[in-house]
Amino acid sequence: MKLATIQWKGHTAIVQVDTEQRVVRRLSDTLDIHDMNQLIERLATTPSPLVFSDDALAFDQVQFLAPIPRPRRNIMCVGKNYFEHAHEFTRSGFDSSAASAKDAIPSAPIVFTKMPETVVASGTPMGYPNGASTQLDYEAELGVIIGKPGLAISKADAMSHVFGYVILNDLTARDLQAKHKQWFLGKSFETSCPMGPWIATADEADGADLDVKCWVNGELRQNANTKDLIFDIPTLIETLSAGAMLLPGDIIATGTPAGVGIGFTPPRFLQRGDVVDIEISGLGRLSNPVR
Secondary structure (H helix, E strand, C coil): CEEEEEEECCEEEEEEEECCCCEEEEECHHHCCCCHHHHHHHHHHCCCCCCEEEEEEEHHHCEECCCCCCCCCCEEEEECCEHHHHHHHHHHCCCCCCCCHHHCCCCCCEEEEECHHHEECCCCCECCHHHCCCCEECCEEEEEEECCCECCCCHHHHHHHEEEEEEEECCEEHHHHHHHCCCHHHHCCCCCEEECCCEEECCCCCCCCCEEEEEECCEEEEEEEHHHECCCHHHHHHHHHCCCCECCCCEEECCCCCCCHHHCCCCCCCCCCCEEEEEECCCCEEEEEEC
């Protein structure tokens, strides 16, 4: 099943997405569910079939919001989680986590967070407020959405805690990332987490085998598969839940593949008016212009 949050006639609604007919169907009002966080939490405690309206709305009749417009907690992000990207990042000189090339591949997941307020929808202009950063970079990523709470989750049981998947762009201010060493400020500013256009539930997508592609102004920059992750999804869930309970609606950004702007010589940072498009198998297309 594919699920989205839309704006239609001034109202926000949860919908089921039919990509073949390019229509959406609204969640029944009888379920008394008002946002995606509530839906995920409800299914975690009382799993039951969802009911949708028979009336279909065409894609061009509605506005797709971020599937979870306001996450309840920070998005948990993983750095340097594709082999080729780990090497390009270390070569770039922006990597404060590696003292030398031999440290390029991390021995354990590198984790940072982005605030919930960073999330914006496909189509929303993105960029550092007031243009204070001149080194904006794109990062196409698979987002994993937790559906069932858990503490100290084992790798063997990890996938039973996954609700679904979504596209994320881990937009980064590289100059701030380098200046402050710790990555939070360079990665957690307004509009730095475009997300969407919809969620594919775990029964519809194999997170271990999804193509990840990113274009800037129509030029293919990133092209990889989640099979290339250094730390796979079960490992990330085991690591993140070891000391803190994961909750329904939590989002894990699994890392970006090679091809980001700092991987070029000289670096190719985003400029005002650029458009970044990201596709992941079965998850649609996330597209955002740079303001």
